[in-house]
Amino acid sequence: MLKIWGRTNSVNVQKVLWCCGELEIPYERVDAGGQFGRTGEPDYLAMNPTGLVPTIVDDGFALWESNTIVRYLCAKHGAGTLWPEDPVTRALAEKWMDYQLGTLWVAFRAAFLGLVRTPPEQRDMDQIDASLEGTARTLSLLDRHLADKEYVVGSSFTMGDIALGTTAYRWLNMEIERPEMPNLVAWHDRLSGRPAYQRSVMVPFT
Numbered sequence: 001m002l003k004i005w006g007r008t009n010s011v012n013v014q015k016v017l018w019c020c021g022e023l024e025i026p027y028e029r030v031d032a033g034g035q036f037g038r039t040g041e042p043d044y045l046a047m048n049p050t051g052l053v054p055t056i057v058d059d060g061f062a063l064w065e066s067n068t069i070v071r072y073l074c075a076k077h078g079a080g081t082l083w084p085e086d087p088v089t090r091a092l093a094e095k096w097m098d099y100q101l102g103t104l105w106v107a108f109r110a111a112f113l114g115l116v117r118t119p120p121e122q123r124d125m126d127q128i129d130a131s132l133e134g135t136a137r138t139l140s141l142l143d144r145h146l147a148d149k150e151y152v153v154g155s156s157f158t159m160g161d162i163a164l165g166t167t168a169y170r171w172l173n174m175e176i177e178r179p180e181m182p183n184l185v186a187w188h189d190r191l192s193g194r195p196a197y198q199r200s201v202m203v204p205f206t
């Protein structure tokens, strides 16, 4: 059976749990990272030398990097649905996955870690404000993209939505000022109707 290492409040672990829920992939999960530790132990580092979560092992194959794990699971279990078979549609889904990891999270990381994982007296508010400003700019591009689409590639839900959804949930549910993004909110409302999303993402992230 697929084995997943990672704490359930991690933005990156949640992508994998949500993906497994959507594709009805049975798995065993082991708490790791954060207060659970384990990630510095030699047997964990042998699977994932970054010491971060998530990590999966599938039939003896160890894999890390959340978006790569999502791509792998979708290719294996969701060809034609979450993993579009048409190369153009798949490239669009992958583009948004890369945008999430390489642009959106890079912008949002300091605000998220500063406001959610750092005690108030240790927060660098200038850095947090700059991060929130950059995040709003980054998300406004997605908001415009979603003006005439139900999901990031168009009318069908794909792995691209999974990568973006866990970050969007945090931005929409943190106590911060947000510019209005009606298309992003409408897209997120659609995600929120999915049982697998409710189970894996709509949970406390603190």
Ligand SMILES: N[C@@H](CCC(=O)N[C@@H](CS)C(=O)NCC(=O)O)C(=O)O
Residues within 6 Å of the ligand: 010, 011, 012, 013, 032, 033, 034, 039, 051, 052, 053, 054, 064, 065, 066, 067
């Ligand atoms: N690019 C990696 C980043 C992994 C990452 O930063 N994971 C965080 C949790 S979201 C982590 O392991 N933090 C340390 C910890 O939980 O102990 C991925 O997408 O999997």
